[in-house]
Amino acid sequence: MKILKWFAGIVVGVVLLGVLALGVLTLVLDTEVIKEQVIVKFEQRTGHTLQIDAPIEWSVFPWLGLKLEKVVVGNAPGFGDEPLAAIDVLDVKVGLMPLLEKRIAVDTVTLKGVDINLMRNKAGKTNWESLAGGKPGGGESKAVETAGQQKAAMDEFQIDLKGIELDDLDLDYVDAQKGAAYHLEDLDVRIGELKPDTPVLVELATKLALQNPPLAGKVAISTEVTASRDYQRIDFSALAVELHAEGEGLPEGGVDLKLAGNLALDRKTDRLAVSDLSVSGPQVDITGAVSISGLTEKPKVEGRLALQDTNLKELLALAGVELETADPQALTKISAQLQMVQEGEALTLKPLEIRLDESTVSGFISIPSFEGPVVRARLQVDNIDLDRYLPPAKEEEQTAAAGSGADGSAEQPERIDFAPLRKLDADATIEVGRLKVKGLEMEKITLTLKAKKGVISLDPIGALLYQALPLIEWVV
16 A cells, blocks of 8 residues: 555646646646756756656647656655656646636646655655645645645546556655665556446556565556545455465466455445455465455454465475375365454454364464463364374384394483473363374373473363373473
């Protein structure tokens, strides 16, 4: 959203340039005089230098039209000599007759070959803010007064924009506060006719790059945007996002992700809702819906999500983790359904259902605080054969052999550091209908796991077993 605001600021400045030029055009016909007046007024208005290296092309009827080429907008003071923006072609047309009806009818705005350099310094000041806020140093009260006068004047007009076509935009953004740098390349944007309460087709495609970590990718976005007249509600329907990414930490050849859904932003109720959500990628297919209330104050996230059948082994292999199990088919089929509520530091998954191969796990998990963390859970497992998930027998034998000294005696295992668990506050109950591990079969087991002040205990308080389990307690 911030990138859109920054881009909107640049577009506003460019459109302002066109409007100023059109105002001068109605008074004089000499294009060089027009150019000089545009440069002077733009610099007075924004505090940025302006350079136009090609003749101005204009038309009067039926459109007040202006076409500029080779336009360079200077940077704000203190941000270096690199231009804020450079534009190969800017073409703007405003209907002449609609102006008599207090209606501003803008034909499709065309921008080609745009190079934008956005910066935020360590003090938080940006190099584009004066484009929309008046000349720097003009005084806050004066800027507010001017903005109020402009708004009152513009409120008398109805503004219709037929569309925006943007070809070949390169954008660099450097944030010195966060030590981050972003680069967009070959950005193409198509926006249809803008009318309140009317769906508008929006299409975007670009290449992007990050410096840390080094990543590169391609993004394509399409949606229909509907905004209320006061812009308090904005709907993005049939939203589709496709991403291809390559770089450090990703598999060879990169990864492809797709996202689809409908998004509704209501600023009056401070709520964001996503419906018909679908996220798909390598070995991942997630569907559901998510809503966020208290968006700008105390966000509360609620949602329901479903993970479709996934091969967990192949998914982990994409991240460079290779798992071998006694049963080659283990961990090859996992799915899940859950409802979630996240508010402040608390997260609750209830109800929760996980299908792992032939086993079903259901119940809830609650994390009242991630500091510690504090965990409360109650889970039911119908049946599970843990022997399937153990390492293959050959690995067990190698491990046993490696654990023996040269004289055949067993070496002492390394001491496990339980220090990270000392802050754990847990109270969890796991009920298992049938369990098999190391050949030992058990039925109707109730295990209680408790952790408090460094003491962790696992107590089988109920079981019908072929062999009983002892009470286990660790002091960490």
